[in-house]
Amino acid sequence: MAIKELNLSAKTTIDGFMNGINKSTVKGAGLEFSQYRSYQPGDDLRSLDWKMFARSDRYYIRESEVETNISVRFLVDASASMNHSDGDFTKIEYARYLTACLAYLANLQGDAIGLYIFKNAELFSMVAKQDYQHLARLFYQLEQIRPEGTFTKPIHYKEIFAGTQKRELLVFVTDLYQTENEIFNLLDTLNTLRHEIVVFHVVSRNEMELDFKGYTTFEDLETGQTIQIDQAKARSEYKNKLNLYLEETRTKMLDRRIYYRTVSTDEPLDQALRDFLKQRNKLRI
Structure with a gap:
């Protein structure tokens, strides 16, 4: 039932978004x-x-x-930080829905789609193919994601680099939580393959505003470390530092010629879908 719901949600979203546009x-x-x-x-x-x-x-x-049929590979961050929630909605649920919609759109336009899931020192790999059964299998794997642990270590990346020699469109959905620059190191390595890269940085409204009603103790979902915070006193400095971090991140992505966009878990997918179409139609294989 969960698979059917994800399939139906993606189909309904994309069919409404495309509104008759289906250029191949x-x-x-x-x-x-x-x-x-x-x-x-x-x-x-x-x-x-x-x-x-x-x-x-x-x-x-x-x-x-x-x-313009191309190969589109979706990279999904499933480390424990993606369990962060805003109300009843987690980052991984938004990432799952976003990826399902983009995969449905790519499949609709005749592109081969593949999936890579990063979690807890593991890498799940699903080769890129173009058929509806493959799309259904991708939906199934998205439904099975249970975030845990830290981001996958480089020793497990080899399957990512074993694909086609042609340029591809890589779509990375992540919250960019890292401790030793591991995500940017991965992006730098992917850049050497001359692929087109799109990064959707998933954030939640409560972490953007530092608005966790009633909570004073915060726990790192990946390390388990806790910290006491007076939200009212810390909010102004926190937001200034967060804005600086986001601007620095945007600059780093621009320097690497990576398309970067933040997406909030309370934000409709329309603009993210437009951004994806723009990048997908730029790539000529």
Whole structure:
């Protein structure tokens, strides 16, 4: 039942979002002829059609249809910090729903989809394929996620680097909780493969506002360490430091040419889906 609910939720969300938009091709240089258009300064001269020039004495660019089906791999952080909740809603539940919707959208557009789950010194790997049965298996694996432990150590990353030699779109859903820069080290390694990378940084409203009603003792979900906090006194300095951290993170991602966006667990998925489509349609395999 849980699998069917996730499948139905993703389908309902994406069908409503797309609203009739389902482009699987773009104009560009390819094999299937599409149309001519007038030459414009800056166009690739190799695309000029000299036969049309001979007949009309005008310059035309020959445009073609090119398939944009790609391989999209979803990387999901399932370390214990993803159990953080805002009310009855946890980060991992939001990450699960976001990933399911993006996977459904990618599958709808004919892309191969794969899944990697990072948790407690382990890495679950699911190769990228393009068919509905594979999508159903991906939904099943998302439903099985039970966050625990710390982020996966580099010794377990080898399966990530054993994929296709073509450029892929990597979509990383994480809360970016790290102790020794391990997540950025992973991103740096992935960057060497020249893949397109999108990072969705999952946050909750109560951690953004430091608004945990009635609580003074806070526990680190991954280490078990506790700390006493007077929220009212700490809130202003906390928010200043958090904003600085988020800005520094955004700059680090930009320096690495990684698309980065924070998504709050109380935020509708619409903008995240638009961002995904933008990046997916940038990649030409």
